[in-house]
Amino acid sequence: MEIRPPETVLEILARLWASGHSGYVVGGSLRDVILGREPADWDLATDARPEQVLELFPGAVYENRFGTVGVRRDGITFEITTFRSDHDYADHRRPHRVEFGDAIEVDLARRDFTINALAWGADAPVVGGGRVAPVVGGGPVAPVVGGGPDAPALRDPYGGIADIEARIIRAVGDPRRRFEEDALRMVRAVRLATTLDFSVEAATLAAMQSRSSLIAHLSAERLAAELDKLLAADRPSIGLRLLAATEILAVFSPELAAQRGVPQNKIPGEDLWDHTVRTVDAVPADRPVVRLAALLHDIGKPSTMADGHFHGHDAVGADLALAFLVQLKFPRAVTDRVTHLVRNHMFTYGEGWSDSGVRRFIRRIGREALTPLFDLREADNEGSGMARSSHGLDELRRRIDDLLARPVVLEREDLAIDGSDLIAELGLEPGPVLGRILDELLEQAITDPAINDRPTLMLMAQSMLTEDR
Numbered sequence: 001m002e003i004r005p006p007e008t009v010l011e012i013l014a015r016l017w018a019s020g021h022s023g024y025v026v027g028g029s030l031r032d033v034i035l036g037r038e039p040a041d042w043d044l045a046t047d048a049r050p051e052q053v054l055e056l057f058p059g060a061v062y063e064n065r066f067g068t069v070g071v072r073r074d075g076i077t078f079e080i081t082t083f084r085s086d087h088d089y090a091d092h093r094r095p096h097r098v099e100f101g102d103a104i105e106v107d108l109a110r111r112d113f114t115i116n117a118l119a120w121g122a123d124a125p126v127v128g129g130g131r132v133a134p135v136v137g138g139g140p141v142a143p144v145v146g147g148g149p150d151a152p153a154l155r156d157p158y159g160g161i162a163d164i165e166a167r168i169i170r171a172v173g174d175p176r177r178r179f180e181e182d183a184l185r186m187v188r189a190v191r192l193a194t195t196l197d198f199s200v201e202a203a204t205l206a207a208m209q210s211r212s213s214l215i216a217h218l219s220a221e222r223l224a225a226e227l228d229k230l231l232a233a234d235r236p237s238i239g240l241r242l243l244a245a246t247e248i249l250a251v252f253s254p255e256l257a258a259q260r261g262v263p264q265n266k267i268p269g270e271d272l273w274d275h276t277v278r279t280v281d282a283v284p285a286d287r288p289v290v291r292l293a294a295l296l297h298d299i300g301k302p303s304t305m306a307d308g309h310f311h312g313h314d315a316v317g318a319d320l321a322l323a324f325l326v327q328l329k330f331p332r333a334v335t336d337r338v339t340h341l342v343r344n345h346m347f348t349y350g351e352g353w354s355d356s357g358v359r360r361f362i363r364r365i366g367r368e369a370l371t372p373l374f375d376l377r378e379a380d381n382e383g384s385g386m387a388r389s390s391h392g393l394d395e396l397r398r399r400i401d402d403l404l405a406r407p408v409v410l411e412r413e414d415l416a417i418d419g420s421d422l423i424a425e426l427g428l429e430p431g432p433v434l435g436r437i438l439d440e441l442l443e444q445a446i447t448d449p450a451i452n453d454r455p456t457l458m459l460m461a462q463s464m465l466t467e468d469r
């Protein structure tokens with residue numbers, strides 16, 4: 001297997017080797033290269049202790065207890081981690097003690113899956129029974145590639161290459177023990193299966209089923225980061241179905257888990273969860289907010305189900321979606337946008353809508369939310385086995401575009417006058433009366449934009465005032 005890391009990575013390795021240390025590329029980047037995918041990052045491992053790495057790479061930073069030193073090159077941070085084994089997993093989250101080691105094998109043993117337990121590189125050259133004298137400092141070192149007894153080689157102690165070729169995710173060692181140590185590995189398995197389109201090996205899957213409740217010990221941030229990656233995959237359904245099959249879903253959200261078995265008059269033989277999963281897949285992968293909204297759009301259905309209807313599931317769903325997102329500590333901006341979409345996903349357009357009806361719709365949804373809301377509804381249609389444009393979506397979209405192409409009144413700011421005009425010309429005081437008049441003018445201008453000029457609005461305000469008295 002020919003591995004060709006980028007020049008910068010080779011230079012970092014060469015410096016480690018030249019100073020008498022082992023140097024390897026490790027983990028996910030090799031997996032990605034073998035799959036022909038662009039690695040998200042290049043991680044390196046060495047027997048050099050963090051202080052030694054700091055000396056070898058002037059300007060490097062070491063800000064943790066786990067042996068990872070960051071080296072910046074060309075605006076990218078490369079992480080060089082001292083070989084280590086992890087110990088004392090007390091809380092199913094992370095090791096409380098790490099032990100630095102001298103051999104790459106030890107380091108590969110702590111990694112989660114066979115496909116991630118690969119290394120490419122070489123050990124320190126041994127000269128006359130001892131190691132060569134370390135080179136300290138920052139001078140240039142020529143890359144060493146190919147040839148010689150210590151030519152870089154691929155290390156694959158757990159059959160990771162074979163598993164990559166068979167597209168299988170398999171835990172390194174006893175899967176149950178590995179998931180008890182760090183429960184995040186179960187979610188990583190689901191995420192990797194989704195982004196790589198791999199399947200999970202039987203014993204690993206069985207261990208996930210039996211240990212799923214340990215997910216509750218994980219921090220919101222780590223879970224949300226995995227969910228984000230899962231939802232950005234081509235087909236999130238792969239992972240969503242795995243979450244359901246392993247009962248991990250119930251830990252994330254009992255309400256989503258309750259969608260299983262809820263009947264739908266949509267696709268014969270499919271339930272509400274099937275519909276949710278289809279809807280998520282039907283949203284373009286580069287729309288993370290809409291994908292989240294698709295996941296949550298019918299979260300209110302199980303609890304509102306009565307006589308074959310889901311009355312008020314949009315409003316109930318918006319509240320449940322909010323709770324879900326807050327619990328996972330999603331940023332406020334995301335939470336607001338997703339709940340807005342869930343709350344408004346049930347609009348029913350009919351050709352009888354007047355232009356002012358369409359304008360009121362635009363105002364209620366907000367201009368920025370229109371495209372995401374249409375993306376969601378198109379996906380919802382597809383997830384229901386219908387054409388994406390069903391329910392008059394194309395027609396409504398066309399009318400919205402037409403209306404927005406002309407001057408249009410949607411908000412107070414669009415009116416030809418403002419509060420200070422009313423104060424100056426009608427002698428009004430700031431207060432509720434002024435606000436009521438502006439609201440009334442806005443309502444009338446939405447209905448008939450032709451009235452939106454200064455003299456007309458002033459006259460109307462004047463007569464409203466007289467009527468008020």
Ligand code: ATP
Nearest residue numbers: 027028029040041043110111112116117182184185
């Ligand atoms: P990606 O970078 O594509 O998100 P990755 O597998 O490279 O996926 P990283 O977070 O970059 O994930 O981790 C780098 C490597 O560290 C992994 O490939 C794996 O070998 C190891 N690793 C990461 N997280 C864990 C974990 N929770 N338990 C054991 N090993 C892990």
Ligand code: MG
Nearest residue numbers: 028029040041
């Ligand atoms: Mg990585």
